[in-house]
Amino acid sequence: MMHLDKNQKVLFLTNIESGLEHILQEVSDIRPENMLTIQNYGPVTLNSYGDIMRSVIIAIHQENVKEIFVVAEDKRDASENSLSNLNSIKDQIRKSDDDVQNSMAEFLDGTVDDWLTGKENVSENIKNCVDIISNHSLVPSNVKVQGLIVNNENGKFSVADILEYSN
Structure with missing residues (x-):
């Protein structure tokens, strides 16, 4: 279980196909109205000045987001x-x-x-996205960015790993 402020807006970058909202709410203990989600088809891949990054920056500033999770499903x-x-x-x-x-x-x-296709290595893909967001000149330094790997075994989602990277 993650320990996040229930009243804080949290941004999740996820795969559009995975339907992870329920498990993310469960493990984060964030109220649904404080969960913001940007969905991407396939693995999340970022370009420093692409559409997804623009949406991240706007969410940070308009919604006062202080915590971001780049979420990927471990699909071997x-x-x-x-x-x-x-x-x-x-x-x-x-x-x-x-x-x-x-x-x-x-x-x-x-x-x-x-x-x-994105990077084959899920952890490497997440780390790359976290680095791009964390080091972007328009992302305030107080915004915490982490990776989250989720497993889907027998149709049941569970958190496999929370990846914290230092800048």
Whole structure:
């Protein structure tokens, strides 16, 4: 169980597919009206000046958020269907014209595959997101940013690990 101020607004960055709101409320003991969630399709990946980061910054300043959790589900085995869909998207990108590929490369920190699928290592992906948020010039230094890994065994969610990183 996390020990958070029930009256404090807490921001959770989560995967849109996972439906983690219930377990997050349970383990954080935060009232539902104080839980803010930004959902992303697939693993949370951040760009310092992308849409998700803009939403994080606005939430911090408009909602007076003092605590942020980057949440990921520990999925050791991705489904074959989701891998097939990602491969199809990658094929479409490879077949696109040079202008599209060059404009994508201009905005990516890594490869198109990294951008599309996120990092394979859940802890590494979370650490990268926590670092980006914690070190962003528009995020006040008093905002605490942590990672949270959740397991889903037999349809039941549980907290696997709370990752605290020092800046």
